[in-house]
Amino acid sequence: MTDTIIAQSTPPGQSALAMVRVSGPLCEEIAQEALSLPCPTPRVCHLRNYQSLDSQTIVDQVIAVLFPMNKSFTGENTLEISCHGNSFIVEKIIEDLLKRGCRIAKPGEFTQRAFLSGRIDLTQAESIAELISAKSDAELKIANFNLAGSQGKVYKSLQERILRLQAQLEASIDFPEEEIESESKSVIIRVIDSIIEETSRLIENSAKNKILSNAIKVLILGPANVGKSTLFNSFLGLERALVSHNPGTTRDYISSQVSIGDYRVELIDCAGIRKTDNSTESLGIEKTIEIIDDAFLILFVIDGSLPYPTDFDQRALGKIKEKEIVIIENKNDIPKVVSSEQYPTHVKSMEICAHKKSDVEKITSFINSYLTEKFSQDPSKEVIVNARHRKLLDSSLSHLMRAKKSMEENEGEEFVLQELFDCRSFIDEIIGVKTNEDVLDKLFGEFCIGK
Numbered sequence: 110m111t112d113t114i115i116a117q118s119t120p121p122g123q124s125a126l127a128m129v130r131v132s133g134p135l136c137e138e139i140a141q142e143a144l145s146l147p148c149p150t151p152r153v154c155h156l157r158n159y160q161s162l163d164s165q166t167i168v169d170q171v172i173a174v175l176f177p178m179n180k181s182f183t184g185e186n187t188l189e190i191s192c193h194g195n196s197f198i199v200e201k202i203i204e205d206l207l208k209r210g211c212r213i214a215k216p217g218e219f220t221q222r223a224f225l226s227g228r229i230d231l232t233q234a235e236s237i238a239e240l241i242s243a244k245s246d247a248e249l250k251i252a253n254f255n256l257a258g259s260q261g262k263v264y265k266s267l268q269e270r271i272l273r274l275q276a277q278l279e280a281s282i283d284f285p286e287e288e289i290e291s292e293s294k295s296v297i298i299r300v301i302d303s304i305i306e307e308t309s310r311l312i313e314n315s316a317k318n319k320i321l322s323n324a325i326k327v328l329i330l331g332p333a334n335v336g337k338s339t340l341f342n343s344f345l346g347l348e349r350a351l352v353s354h355n356p357g358t359t360r361d362y363i364s365s366q367v368s369i370g371d372y373r374v375e376l377i378d379c380a381g382i383r384k385t386d387n388s389t390e391s392l393g394i395e396k397t398i399e400i401i402d403d404a405f406l407i408l409f410v411i412d413g414s415l416p417y418p419t420d421f422d423q424r425a426l427g428k429i430k431e432k433e434i435v436i437i438e439n440k441n442d443i444p445k446v447v448s449s450e451q452y453p454t455h456v457k458s459m460e461i462c463a464h465k466k467s468d469v470e471k472i473t474s475f476i477n478s479y480l481t482e483k484f485s486q487d488p489s490k491e492v493i494v495n496a497r498h499r500k501l502l503d504s505s506l507s508h509l510m511r512a513k514k515s516m517e518e519n520e521g522e523e524f525v526l527q528e529l530f531d532c533r534s535f536i537d538e539i540i541g542v543k544t545n546e547d548v549l550d551k552l553f554g555e556f557c558i559g560k
Contacts, residue, residue: 113139114214114222115206117199118559124194129202130559132219135210136186140175143205144190149175159190161205168205169198183219184226217556221549224541231541231552232260235495238556244366245373247321247484251493263311263492264540270304271533278522278529294516301513308506311492315499317484320405324366324375327476328404330397330429333380335412336439340463341365341378344473362396370477372484377404406433406479408472413438413460417451435475439463497552501535508532 113133119126131139140146144157154174158167172191181187192198207213215221217238224234236255243249254260274297329337345365362379379397401407407429411418436458438447442465449458459475461468494502512528 113211114218115203115211116214116219116559117203118189119194121196121199122194123196126191127194127196127199129190129192129199129206130214130219131188131190131206131211132181132183132185132214132222133211134186136175136188139206139209139211140173140188143209144171144173146173146175149173151175151177151180159192159202159205161201162208163205168201169193171202182228183222184228185222214558215554216558217553217560220556220560221553224549230258230261232264232498232539233258234541235497235552236260237560239495241557241560244324245321245368246371248373250371251321255492260492261540264536267304267307268533268536270300271529271536274300275526275529275533278526282522282526298513298516301509301516305506305509305513308502308509311494312499312502312506314492315494315496315502318493318495321372321484321493324373325405325480326375326377326400326403327406327408328377328379328401329408329410330379330401330404331410331437332412332418335410336463337410338378340408340410340437340439340461340469340472341376343463343466343469344376362400369473370481372477372480374476374480401429401432404432406435406476408437409434410437410439411447412440413445413447414440414443415446417447433479435459435472437461437472441468498539501539505532505535508535 111134113131113135115129115131118128118130137149140149143159143162144155145160146155146157149155152174154172157171157173159169159171160166161168169192174189176182176187176189178184178186190202192202203213220229220234220237223229224231233256236252239248240252240256243252277293277297329341331337341363344367362377364375364377366373366375368374377400379400409429430453434453434456436452436456438445438458438460440462441460442462445460452458457475459471461471463469508528508531512525512532515525515528
């Protein structure tokens with residue numbers, strides 16, 4: 110890493126301030142020549158004039174901070190220049206830095222240098238991208254949890270346990286006169302079982318990451334003309350969906366994202382499900398039945414002033430059986446007719462009037478409690494596995510299973526050792542002990558420039 114890289118680290122456009130980040134061996138020279146700072150005090154803000162190389166004219170009055178090698182994010186000399194947020198000024202400074210021998214950083218190159226210099230592991234590098242893209246408190250907490258190194262510690266703990274098993278098995282090969290007794294074998298199998306259990310738990314958590322990162326889908330489902338769109342509008346606090354007394358008004362689904370507690374929720378209002386001869390409405394109903402698969406929670410809205418709907422489409426009923434459902438008895442401002450005896454067993458229900466703010470808040474409170482229960486009291490207290498980790502953990506688990514089988518079938522220790530070695534190599538890839546240049550380029554290439 111002999112190049113000195115530069116990038117604007119704040120969003121482009123007009124603003125009060127903008128920051129240009131510089132990392133590499135030319136930082137001290139730039140501080141001396143462009144900012145007249147021959148010996149800048151590290152990690153202290155200096156108010157200076159930025160002078161261009163060609164004309165020695167002042168480009169802007171800036172704040173400069175030098176972070177010395179091994180005390181900076183990248184692990185190398187880093188200079189941060191805060192100027193006024195005028196795109197023209199930023200361009201002039203970057204043009205001047207290019208003339209001084211710097212080059213424009215690639216996407217994610219500052220973070221990549223932090224990883225390559227050992228300042229962070231690969232899970233922490235990924236968490237930086239997750240932190241930047243977080244759109245809910247839950248995602249923010251998880252990203253900060255991972256940035257602190259908590260996720261890496263879990264994977265390193267798995268590595269250490271596998272290493273201890275390898276050392277025990279290698280000792281039996283080096284000293285064949287001391288064979289592994291049956292009691293010791295059962296202990297080794299129990300340890301492998303515990304690693305399998307933890308690895309499986311991590312893999313299961315990957316589903317939570319997918320749900321959280323794409324917004325949690327809450328589907329407002331039910332027959333036609335029961336107040337689904339009214340409830341949807343009340344959630345949003347605006348007239349987003351068309352409401353009419355005529356059934357079948359909603360022909361397609363519409364959605365909007367809202368924050369509920371720590372979570373980002375996508376509320377989906379869809380076509381009322383009923384028998385109809387209208388081809389357009391039928392297409393909307395088909396689409397509604399399709400998106401049931403993606404729903405995490407279903408608010409099944411019915412008209413409490415009418416009997417429980419018995420002619421609901423059987424295809425939809427078959428799909429929602431596997432989902433978490435809450436029956437919402439709407440229109441509680443008029444006499445109730447529906448009977449809960451007809452409801453599916455173990456299904457929660459609540460009476461509301463979709464026009465009342467307090468009743469909508471009651472549903473919001475339920476959704477928040479339900480999500481908090483499903484994703485633990487604090488989303489930051491469990492390791493949430495992303496897609497890359499999931500793939501590598503799947504491979505690691507398959508080798509663990511084969512290692513256990515080899516032990517149970519009394520195969521030679523060298524076969525078990527090979528499986529454990531292969532298992533650990535996939536965990537090495539997760540935290541970046543073992544790296545693939547193409548994988549790194551792809552991973553860091555998804556970062557924004559300047560990070």
